[in-house]
Amino acid sequence: MNCEQVNAALDLLMDGELAEDMRRELEAHGQGCPACARAIRDTLRLKALMSEIEPEVDVPLQAQAAWRGAVREAAQRDRRKRLTRWIGSAAAAVVVLVGVGLALRGGTAPESTAKDAMYVAATGAPELQAVEQEYALEESADAQELPSPRMAEVPAENAVIEADGASLLAEFEESADAGGMCAAVALSAPAAEYALTVRDVDAACRQIIDLASEYEGEASEQRLEGGANLYVTIDAANAADFLSAVAPLDLEGRKAELSGRQSGTIQLLLSVTGE
Amino acid sequence: MEESTLIRRASQGDAASFNALMATHERRMYAVALRMCGNHEDAQDCLQEAMLRVYRAISGFKSQSSFSTWVYRITMNACLDELRKRKNRPNTSLDGLLDGGFSPTDAGESPDGYAQRQELRRALLECIRELPEDMRAAVVLRDVEGYAYEEIAGMLDANVGTIKSRISRGRERLREKIGARAELFDRPDV
Numbered sequence: 001m002n003c004e005q006v007n008a009a010l011d012l013l014m015d016g017e018l019a020e021d022m023r024r025e026l027e028a029h030g031q032g033c034p035a036c037a038r039a040i041r042d043t044l045r046l047k048a049l050m051s052e053i054e055p056e057v058d059v060p061l062q063a064q065a066a067w068r069g070a071v072r073e074a075a076q077r078d079r080r081k082r083l084t085r086w087i088g089s090a091a092a093a094v095v096v097l098v099g100v101g102l103a104l105r106g107g108t109a110p111e112s113t114a115k116d117a118m119y120v121a122a123t124g125a126p127e128l129q130a131v132e133q134e135y136a137l138e139e140s141a142d143a144q145e146l147p148s149p150r151m152a153e154v155p156a157e158n159a160v161i162e163a164d165g166a167s168l169l170a171e172f173e174e175s176a177d178a179g180g181m182c183a184a185v186a187l188s189a190p191a192a193e194y195a196l197t198v199r200d201v202d203a204a205c206r207q208i209i210d211l212a213s214e215y216e217g218e219a220s221e222q223r224l225e226g227g228a229n230l231y232v233t234i235d236a237a238n239a240a241d242f243l244s245a246v247a248p249l250d251l252e253g254r255k256a257e258l259s260g261r262q263s264g265t266i267q268l269l270l271s272v273t274g275e
Numbered sequence: 276m277e278e279s280t281l282i283r284r285a286s287q288g289d290a291a292s293f294n295a296l297m298a299t300h301e302r303r304m305y306a307v308a309l310r311m312c313g314n315h316e317d318a319q320d321c322l323q324e325a326m327l328r329v330y331r332a333i334s335g336f337k338s339q340s341s342f343s344t345w346v347y348r349i350t351m352n353a354c355l356d357e358l359r360k361r362k363n364r365p366n367t368s369l370d371g372l373l374d375g376g377f378s379p380t381d382a383g384e385s386p387d388g389y390a391q392r393q394e395l396r397r398a399l400l401e402c403i404r405e406l407p408e409d410m411r412a413a414v415v416l417r418d419v420e421g422y423a424y425e426e427i428a429g430m431l432d433a434n435v436g437t438i439k440s441r442i443s444r445g446r447e448r449l450r451e452k453i454g455a456r457a458e459l460f461d462r463p464d465v
């Protein structure tokens with residue numbers, strides 16, 4: 001092996017594909033060539049250092065929230081564009097229909113035809129109505145405020161809460177700083193419980209609430225001394241994805257497994273504690 | 276839910292499916308962005324841009340190719356575009372890089388040993404960051420992310436020979452940089 005061949009051998013060494021006989025040749029060459037010996041040593045060191053760099057990295061929650069927010073905004077813009085296109089198409093269709101109707105009737109439109117045309121102009125084609133309805137529903141959902149970080153204060157007694165049309169019996173836990181009022185609601189028997197230890201409780205709670213919203217769930221927060229309990233109500237089908245999104249927060253101390261057999265709306269309890 | 280189902284739903288505008296689909300790729304996408312940019316702030320911007328590009332293009336994704344290769348190709352392009360835009364910006368700190376992304380240290384490691392390893396890692400990341408962008412991209416994808424040469428060629432839109440050459444030259448430069456910092460890398464205790 002000569003010095004020129006050493007470089008190719010070093011690439012094979014980095015790739016972990018250097019055959020044993022070539023390895024021996026490389027070593028033999030290195031013993032008589034200080035420059036190549038140095039290159040071999042640096043390659044081995046480089047390989048060792050590179051292997052310590054993890055191919056995956058925990059994504060900071062801020063970065064997760066940023067890309068999800070950007071995609072959500074893009075989706076909303078797309079819906080608006082789609083609606084605008086439908087309105088344009090429907091308006092053009094109305095103009096053509098009215099024009100054709102007038103032409104066929106010698107320029108005098110009966111009252112009923114004129115009313116029909118006005119009705120179509122006012123309401124749009126059936127497809128347009130469907131899009132408008134979808135848009136209105138989504139806009140309405142968008143317009144809703146994210147779940148408040150703190151639940152509204154309520155009297156410290158059992159109460160019935162309406163959620164998704166169902167009445168849920170809620171147990172109220174008295175908050176130490178609420179002066180006889182409750183600061184949060186705990187629904188009975190969460191499907192799974194998790195514990196997280198974080199540097200910044202406020203930031204972590206905000207991010208978890210955002211993520212719950214991303215996965216079409218709702219989160220309510222119960223403030224505690226040095227931490228908080230987050231009760232996340234979510235569709236069971238989305239729960240695993242939601243938990244994987246929260247996982248970078250160091251989801252540890254699992255108290256109960258999330259069963260794969262769960263279905264419908266379930267509740268998760270995430271206990272967040274400050275470091 | 277299977278990836279193909281999520282892709283189909285996402286391409287029909289289902290944001291929840293898109294989020295679930297990309298949640299399985301975001302850690303590696305972010306790692307690529309972090310190694311390319313050298314700081315969390317820029318990596319976050321690149322991740323966001325890459326996600327938007329994937330969202331806009333997913334309806335045109337051809338299922339014959341690997342979705343992950345397609346996603347990392349978009350990620351790498353977003354990083355390279357971002358780096359070109361920011362070429363004249365002063366270098367930012369690498370401090371944030373050591374927050375994560377390295378293998379855990381041995382439990383029995385002394386505080387001094389840990390500090391020295393951290394110093395070495397920081398030096399290596401600086402060396403990688405000093406590589407020209409095309410070399411850096413190829414080296415990161417091969418030696419950090421572990422992709423095959425053919426996959427990297429697909430991601431960087433170059434032929435395999437070109438990629439092998441970039442990686443080889445990139446490694447050679449890294450060896451030279453390591454050699455130039457012999458006082459750090461040659462210490463017997465590291």
